[in-house]
Each structure stands twice: as structure tokens, then as C-alpha cells.
Amino acid sequence: xxxxxxxxxxKKFVMDNIKIDTIRHSDDYLPYFYYLYPQWAPDxxxxxxxxxxxxxxxxxxxxPKKISGTRNLSVPxxxxxxxxxxxxxxxxxxxxxxxxxxxxxxxxxxxxxxIYTNAHIHRNKKYILHLDLKDFFTxxxxxxxxxxxxxxxxxxxxxxxAYFFANLCCLDGVLPQGSPTSPIISNLIxxxxxxKVLLLSKKYHFTFSRYADDLVFSTNDxxxxxxxxxxxxxxxxxxxxxxxxxxxWDKLSLMGPDVRHTVTGLSNNVRVSxxxxxxxxxxxxxxxxxVSNSFFVDNKLFLGHSDKSITENLKIVEGRFxxxxxxxxxxxxxxxxxxxxxxxxxxxxxxxxxxxxxxxLESKNKKQGASDIGQNAFNGKIWAYSKFLFYKYFIYGxxxxxxxxxxxxxxxxxxAMGALGYNNAVTMYSIETWLNEKNVFVxxxxxxxxxxxxxxxxxxxxxxxxxxKSYYDFFEKKTxxxxxxxxxxxxxxxxxxxxxxxxxxxxxxxxLSNNEKVKLKNEIESDLDKNGYYFLGNNVYIAVTIDFNSKxxxxxAIEEYFPTNxxxxxxxxxxxxxxxxxCKVINKNKHLISNNSQPMEKIDFAIWSLNHRYNRNLFIxxxxxxxxxxxxxxxx
Numbered sequence: 001x002x003x004x005x006x007x008x009x010x011k012k013f014v015m016d017n018i019k020i021d022t023i024r025h026s027d028d029y030l031p032y033f034y035y036l037y038p039q040w041a042p043d044x045x046x047x048x049x050x051x052x053x054x055x056x057x058x059x060x061x062x063x064p065k066k067i068s069g070t071r072n073l074s075v076p077x078x079x080x081x082x083x084x085x086x087x088x089x090x091x092x093x094x095x096x097x098x099x100x101x102x103x104x105x106x107x108x109x110x111x112x113x114x115i116y117t118n119a120h121i122h123r124n125k126k127y128i129l130h131l132d133l134k135d136f137f138t139x140x141x142x143x144x145x146x147x148x149x150x151x152x153x154x155x156x157x158x159x160x161x162a163y164f165f166a167n168l169c170c171l172d173g174v175l176p177q178g179s180p181t182s183p184i185i186s187n188l189i190x191x192x193x194x195x196k197v198l199l200l201s202k203k204y205h206f207t208f209s210r211y212a213d214d215l216v217f218s219t220n221d222x223x224x225x226x227x228x229x230x231x232x233x234x235x236x237x238x239x240x241x242x243x244x245x246x247x248x249w250d251k252l253s254l255m256g257p258d259v260r261h262t263v264t265g266l267s268n269n270v271r272v273s274x275x276x277x278x279x280x281x282x283x284x285x286x287x288x289x290x291v292s293n294s295f296f297v298d299n300k301l302f303l304g305h306s307d308k309s310i311t312e313n314l315k316i317v318e319g320r321f322x323x324x325x326x327x328x329x330x331x332x333x334x335x336x337x338x339x340x341x342x343x344x345x346x347x348x349x350x351x352x353x354x355x356x357x358x359x360x361l362e363s364k365n366k367k368q369g370a371s372d373i374g375q376n377a378f379n380g381k382i383w384a385y386s387k388f389l390f391y392k393y394f395i396y397g398x399x400x401x402x403x404x405x406x407x408x409x410x411x412x413x414x415x416a417m418g419a420l421g422y423n424n425a426v427t428m429y430s431i432e433t434w435l436n437e438k439n440v441f442v443x444x445x446x447x448x449x450x451x452x453x454x455x456x457x458x459x460x461x462x463x464x465x466x467x468x469k470s471y472y473d474f475f476e477k478k479t480x481x482x483x484x485x486x487x488x489x490x491x492x493x494x495x496x497x498x499x500x501x502x503x504x505x506x507x508x509x510x511x512l513s514n515n516e517k518v519k520l521k522n523e524i525e526s527d528l529d530k531n532g533y534y535f536l537g538n539n540v541y542i543a544v545t546i547d548f549n550s551k552x553x554x555x556x557a558i559e560e561y562f563p564t565n566x567x568x569x570x571x572x573x574x575x576x577x578x579x580x581x582x583c584k585v586i587n588k589n590k591h592l593i594s595n596n597s598q599p600m601e602k603i604d605f606a607i608w609s610l611n612h613r614y615n616r617n618l619f620i621x622x623x624x625x626x627x628x629x630x631x632x633x634x635x636x
Contacts, residue, residue, distance in 0.1 A: 011035070011036065014032075014035065014036060015036055015089070017097075018036075018089070018090060018093060019090055019093045019094040019097055020087070020090035020091055020093075020094045020155065020157065020165065021094060021155065021156070021157060022090070023090065023161060023165075024158075024161065025160075025161065026160070026161065026164040029164070030044075030047065032086075033082075033083065033086050036086070037082060037086070040079075040082060046079050047079055050077070050079040050080050051083070051168070054080065054167065054168065054170075054171070055171055055172055057076055057077045057079065057080040058074045058075060058076055058077065058080070058171055058176065058178075059074075059075055059077065060072065060073070060074055060075075061075050061178070064316075070298070071177075072177075073176075073177055073178030074171055074176035074177060074178045074179070075178040075179075076178070076179055076180075081180065083168065084168065084169060084179055084180045084181045085180050085181075087165060087168055087169060087181050088180050088184055091181070091184055091185070091188075092184070094154060095154060098154045100154055102187060102191075103191065103194055103195070103198075104209075105195075105197075105198055105208060105209055105210055106187050106190070106191075106194060106209075106210055107121070107209050107210065107211045107264075108183065108187070108210070108211040108212040109183030109184065109186075109212070110187065115211065115264035115265060115266055116266065116272055116326075116327055116330050118209050118211045118216065118263060118264045119262075119263040119264055119266040119267075119268040119272045120268065120272050120334070121207060121216075121218075121263075122207060122209070122216055122218035122261070122263050122268060123268045123269075123270070123271065123272060124268070124269065124270055125207070125218035125219060125220055125261070126219065126220045126222065126257040127218060127219050127220070127221075127222075127225050127254065127255065127256060127257070128216065128217070128218045129206070129216070129217040129218070129229075129253070129254050129255075130214065130215070130216060130217075130251065130252070130253040130255075130263075131214075131215040131217075131236065131247055131251070131252060132213055132214060132215070132247070132248040132251035132252075133213040133214075133215065133240065133245045133246065133247065133248065134213075134245075134246045134247065134248035135246070136186065136212060136213030136245070137174070137175045137176065137177040137182050137186055137213075138175065138176075138177070139174075139244060139245050139246065140174065140175045140185070140186055140189055140244075141173055141174050141175075142166050142167070142170045142173045142174070144189055144244065145165075145166040145169060145170060145175065145185060145189070146159070146162045146163050146165075146166035147162075148185075148188060148189055149161075149162035149165060149166065150162045152188070168181075169181040169182070169185060183212070186212070190210065190243075190245075192243055193210075193239065193243040193245065194210055196239045196242075196243070197210075197215065197236065197239055197240075200232070200235055200236065200239065204219075204224055204228055204232045205219050205221040205224050206218065206219045206224075206232075211264050214264060215236075216263050216264075225254075229254075260275070262275060265278075266327065271331055272327065272330075272331060273327060273328070273331070274323070274324050274327055278324075279324060279381060281297065282317070282320040282321060282324065282384075283384050285297050285317060285320075286321070286384065286387070286388050286391075287478075289304070289313060289314075289317055289391075290391060290475060290478045290479050291478050291479070292304070293310050293313070294313070295313065295317070302316065310396070310397075314392055314396065317388060318388065318389075318392065321384070321385040321388050321389075322385075322440065324381055324385065325381070325382070325385050325440065325444075328381055328382070382444065383465075383466060385444065386444050386445065386471075387471065387474060389440070389441050389444065389445075390460070390471045390475075391475065391479070393429070393441065394461075394471075394482075394483075394485050394539075394540075395475055395482050395483065395539070396479075396483070398483050399425045399426065399427050399483055400424065400425070400426045400427070400483065400484050400486065400629070400630065401426075401427045401428075401429070401483055401484070401485050401486070402426060402427070402428045402429070402485075402486045402488055402543075402629060403428075403429050403430075403431065403454060403457065403485070403486070403487050403488065404428060404429065404430045404431070404488050405430075405431060405432065405450040405453070405454060405488070405489060405490065405498065406432050406450060406602070407430045407432040407433040407603065407606075408558075408605070408606035409428075409430060409488065409558055410428035410429070410433075411606040411607070411609070411610055412558055412559070412561075412606060412609060412622070413426075413428060413622070413625070413629075414428065414610070414613075415609050415610045415612075415613040415619065416561075416613075416619040416622035416625075416626060417626065417630075418613040418614075419613045419614065419615065419616050419618065419622075420616060420619055420620075420622065420623060420626065422626055422630055424630045426629075426630070431447055431449065431450060431453035431454065432449055432450060432453075434447070435447070435448075435449055435453075445457075445460060450498060451489060451490070451497070451498020451499070451501065451502065452498065452501070454487045454489060454498065454502060455498060455501050455502045455505050457487065458487075458502055458505045458506055458509065458536070459505065459509060461536060461537070461538070461540055462506070462509035462536075462537070463509050472537075472538050482538065482539040483539060484539055484541065485539055485540050486533070486540075486541045486542070486543050486629060487502075487540070487541070487542050488543050488544075488545070488625075489502060489542060489543070489544055489545075490544070490545050490556065490557045491528070491544035491546045491547075491555070491556040492556065493525065493555070494555060499544060502542065503521055503524050503525070504521075506520070506524065506536065507520050507521055524542075528542070528544050528546065529546070531628070532544060532546045532548070532624070532625070532628035533628055543625070543628050543629055545557065545558045545560070545561070545624075545625055546624065546625075546628070547560075547561075547621075547624055548624055549624075555584060556584070557580075557582075557583060557584070558625070559578060559580065559583055559585075559602075559605075560583070560584065560585055560621075561619075561621035561622045561624065561625065562578075562609070562618065562619075562621060563617075563618065563620075563621065564585050564589065566618060567583065567585050567586060568585070568586070568589055568592050568593055569593075569594070569597070570600055570605065570608065574594035574596060575594075575596065575597055575598065576597060576598055576599075577593050577594075577597045577598075577599060577600065578599070578600060578605055579599025579600050579601050579602070579605070580602055
């Protein structure tokens with residue numbers, strides 16, 4: 001184990017420090033590549049063929065843009081792409097070793113920058129001027145790439161190796177749009193353009209930024225716009241031509257103080273946001289999705305005629321909502337620091353950006369860890385996104401969907417299903433895993449860990465959220481099919497346990513009198529004791545880890561479906577035992593555990609059980625819970 005860890009440490013060191021000038025000859029490239037990416041070594045012949053015929057290793061694809069329209073790309077195949085990603089790593093490490101950082105002018109394809117930061121630079125300006133560089137990537141040809149690698153002080157490569165890397169990164173003699181190396185190389189080559197345009201912009205009182213081929217200028221100086229704009233444009237044109245690029249004059253755009261401003265597709269008159277049209281269109285297509293499983297966008301009809309097509313449609317709509325949410329979240333983070341635009345302003349003294357007090361921010365009373373739903377900030381957009389996520393996880397489809405407390409529960413259940421021959425289509429989620437992965441659903445709905453997270457889901461199922469309506473009220477007359485959804489909880493009825501809290505939450509949410517609450521609580525406990533589940537309403541059930549052979553056992557975790565001797569002696573040689581001290585089996589039988597036995601953590605035991613899923617006897621106890629979940633009337 002120590003030797004393996006040492007090897008991994010060495011590999012990580014090489015990964016973090018190998019630079020492009022480490023490669024002295026083209027023959028050195030592949031040995032380093034295979035050392036860092038050994039999974040590609042068996043494909044050596046195909047890799048060699050790819051290097052010998054790079055132009056045949058691309059395919060042309062069209063992808064939707066984030067805002068609207070499509071983008072045509074030349075995408076490298078599965079063999080060329082990792083080779084180019086390795087080149088990108090070499091270039092990145094080379095720049096890092098020289099303490100190089102890109103100018104704030106460049107906003108595209110750089111970590112920590114993007115369309116939001118680019119739009120924020122020009123927020124609340126009177127005038128915004130857009131210029132577009134024609135055929136930006138393909139204007140950068142083989143000679144410019146190789147010449148840069150040879151002459152630039154950060155690289156200084158020998159000609160033969162510069163030609164090798166330039167050839168690896170070019171298609172038909174130019175940088176292709178769609179290659180992983182094209183963005184960083186184009187930004188490096190455009191540095192001189194950025195510097196010269198910045199100097200000119202300062203002279204004319206403009207704030208300047210560049211996002212790939214999009215040059216953006218903003219100012220509050222009306223005199224400059226009225227009197228000097230032609231001179232400025234002529235000077236810009238000379239600089240652009242001198243730097244080997246060309247302006248696409250058909251895309252010239254000047255936005256005045258009385259129109260909506262957009263920069264890189266985002267509105268930025270007062271604050272940065274998606275355009276109103278984009279949000280309304282997204283909301284409309286989501287409503288069509290709920291009703292008909294189809295929608296129309298960007299002059300294309302997306303029909304939901306199969307599970308595959310509906311899943312693809314879900315991804316499209318979710319991508320749009322996630323984009324909207326990301327922009328709004330960035331606004332919150334930005335304004336919560338009270339920088340009011342200063343941090344992202346241009347680096348010149350001719351900046352006329354006023355400091356505005358923003359009044360539409362989140363409620364000051366919002367507690368840390370609270371959900372975004374129901375808060376004052378951006379409530380409409382968050383509400384629309386939350387409805388979509390609720391539809392995705394709790395309504396759409398016909399697969400049984402199980403929500404578990406811990407991250408190990410789905411692993412146990414999947415292993416048991418495989419061992420016992422259950423072939424049913426089931427989707428499982430873990431609140432704990434979602435929290436660890438910072439899943440947007442958990443953040444949006446403010447779900448805490450484990451059983452408390454399931455308890456909060458009960459709140460969303462039963463409680464009116466907006467306009468006296470719960471989520472189910474919004475979908476009741478729109479969506480015909482609703483998949484069965486199960487919240488799986490450990491069968492523990494003690495006061496401080498999640499199941500007891502969930503039962504109390506149900507009673508409170510239904511707003512009953514005290515006597516009615518007692519009656520409902522007894523009814524729920526009776527159903528759980530008799531059937532192993534309780535029907536909450538609509539398509540939602542609560543199931544528990546009951547053992548029908550021992551119903552009096554009301555303090556039972558899911559691990560107790562495993563044989564007792566397995567929990568006490570996992571490997572059968574008295575070296576490992578299940579390490580959760582809260583497990584009742586472990587507490588009762590501590591005297592049977594060998595002094596030499598080491599505890600095995602929950603997650604490690606779950607992985608161990610998954611690796612032993614072919615041992616039917618190991619999972620025989622899970623027949624109890626699988627019969628509740630899969631063969632009961634819940635799935636009918």
C-alpha cells in the first residue's frame with residue numbers, strides 16, 4: 001500500500017510540474033503521455049495513426065449556444081482529444097512555472113472569468129460598443145502558433161518541437177474551434193492585440209474587455225461617442241489588421257443609454273442577468289414539457305416520444321435553468337461582498353461607473369443554510385427552477401425512485417437486488433451524497449443531512465409554498481403520470497430519531513387538532529408495523545427497515561439485514577468488524593469480537609458488500625425490505 005501511495009504521489013508531482021519545454025524531442029511526448037495516462041497505452045497503434053493523420057481525426061458538430069443559436073465546431077476524436085488535453089496541461093504548467101497570468105482584459109476560457117465577469121465590467125454604462133473579430137480561431141495559422149512557441153519568452157522552444165506541437169494543435173493549418181488547446185493558444189497569441197487596444201481605449205475614455213472574438217468597449221462619455229467614434233474605429237481597425245485579425249463590420253453594434261444593454265448574451269444595464277426573453281422562453285418550454293413532454297426552441301421541435309428523448313429534453317431545460325441560477329447566484333455572491341462593481345472595473349482612470357446601492361438583494365433576515373425558495377431575492381427565477389427540479393425528481397417517469405438517508409443505503413440495496421435477482425428498474429438517491437457533491441437540489445431546497453433532509457422533503461410535499469399551493473398542486477392538472485417515490489428511513493421510533501421526527505412533521509403539516517394528531521400518528525405507526533410503509537399521498541410513500549420476523553424490533557438500521565456473524569467478523573478471519581458503534585448488533589455482541597479485529601468504516605463495508613453481491617446468503621435478510629419497496633402495491 002505504501003509503495004502504491006508513493007507511486008501516486010510521484011505521478012501527481014509529474015502531473016503538476018511537467019512543462020512543454022520538458023519535451024525535448026517529439027519521441028519524448030508519448031512516453032510521458034502514457035506514464036500520466038496509462039489507460040491509453042493499449043491503443044498505441046491507433047495513437048500513432050492519429051499523430052500521423054491529424055486532419056482525419058476531427059468531426060464537425062453543431063451545438064446549441066447557452067443563450068440562443070448554434071455553434072459549429074471541429075471536434076477531435078477520442079484518440080486525438082486526450083493528446084491535445086495533455087498539450088494544454090504542458091502549456092498551463094509552463095505558464096505557471098513562470099508566474100504568468102493573463103491580463104484582466106481577456107475574459108474568455110480563463111479560470112475564474114467568463115461571460116458573467118465580462119458583462120459585469122461594463123455594467124451600468126451609458127454606451128456599449130461591440131466589435132467582432134472575423135474567423136478568430138482560423139485566423140491563427142500554423143506559422144503563428146509555431147512562431148509564438150519559438151519566440152515567446154515563456155516558451156523559447158526549439159523549432160522542431162514547436163512545429164510538432166503546432167501541428168498537433170492545428171487542423172488544415174489553422175486553429176480549429178472545438179479543440180481543447182485552441183482557447184489557451186488563441187488567448188496567448190491575442191495578448192499583443194489586447195495591450196494595444198487597451199492603450200487606445202484609455203486614450204478615448206473606454207473600458208475594454210475581450211471574450212474570445214468579441215471586443216467590448218463601454219463609456220459614460222457622450223462627447224467621445226458623438227465626436228471621436230469614427231477616429232476610434234479607424235484606429236482600432238489598424239491595430240486589428242496589424243495583429244493579423246480582421247473586424248467583422250456586419251456585427252458592429254452601439255448601444256445607447258435608452259436601450260437594453262447586453263454583453264456576451266447577458267443583460268447588464270443595472271445588474272448582470274439573463275435577458276428577460278431568455279428567462280420567459282425557458283419558463284414557457286418547461287411548462288410545455290410538464291404538459292406534453294415536448295417543446296419548441298431555437299426553431300426546433302423537441303418531441304418526447306421515448307424515454308431517451310424525454311431524458312434529453314430534461315437535460316436541455318435543466319441546462320437553461322442551471323445557467324439562469326448560476327448567474328443569479330454570482331450576483332448574490334458579488335453583492336454580498338458589497339464591492340458594487342469596483343473589483344471588476346477596467347484598470348484605467350477614465351472609469352465613470354457610479355457606485356449604486358442595490359435594493360433588490362436577498363432578505364437580511366435569511367438565515368445561514370436556509371433554502372433559496374421563498375426568499376426575497378430573485379424569487380421568481382428560483383421558484384421556476386425549483387418547480388422543474390421537483391418535476392424531475394418526484395414526478396417525471398415511471399421508475400420507482402427511492403430517497404435514502406445515508407450514502408451507503410443505495411449501495412446496500414443495489415448489491416442486494418443483484419444478489420437476489422431483482423431486475424426491476426429503480427432509481428436511488430442519497431441526501432448525504434447530494435450534500436457531499438453540493439448538488440443544486442440540496443442547496444435550492446435547503447436539505448440538511450440524513451433523516452432531517454427527508455423530513456424537510458415532507459414539508460415540501462405537504463405544505464403550500466407559493467400562492468397557497470404546494471408543488472403537487474401546480475402539477476396536478478398538468479402531468480398525467482407520476483412515478484412512485486419512496487422515502488426510506490431506518491425503523492427507529494425513539495424520540496430523537498428521524499422516523500419519529502418525520503411522523504411528527506406529517507402531523508404538523510396537516511394542521512390537525514391534538515387529538516387528531518395522536519390518531520394520525522397511531523395510524524402511521526400501525527401501517528408501518530403492518531405493511532412496512534405508509535402512503536403519504538399523491539405518489540409518495542414512507543418505507544422503513546422493518547423485520548417482519550421480529551416486529552417488536554423498533555430500533556433497526558439497514559445494516560442489520562446482514563447476518564450477525566458477518567457484522568462481527570466480516571472477512572471470516574477475525575480481523576475486521578463493522579465499525580459503527582451505534583449499530584445495535586455490535587453493541588450487544590462486543591464480547592464476541594476479537595481483540596485483534598479492526599473496525600471497518602460504513603462506506604468501506606458498503607463497498608465490500610457490493611464486491612460480494614454474488615453471495616446470495618449474505619443478502620438473504622434484505623428480502624424483507626426489497627419486498628416492501630419493489631413487490632408491494634407501491635409499484636403498481
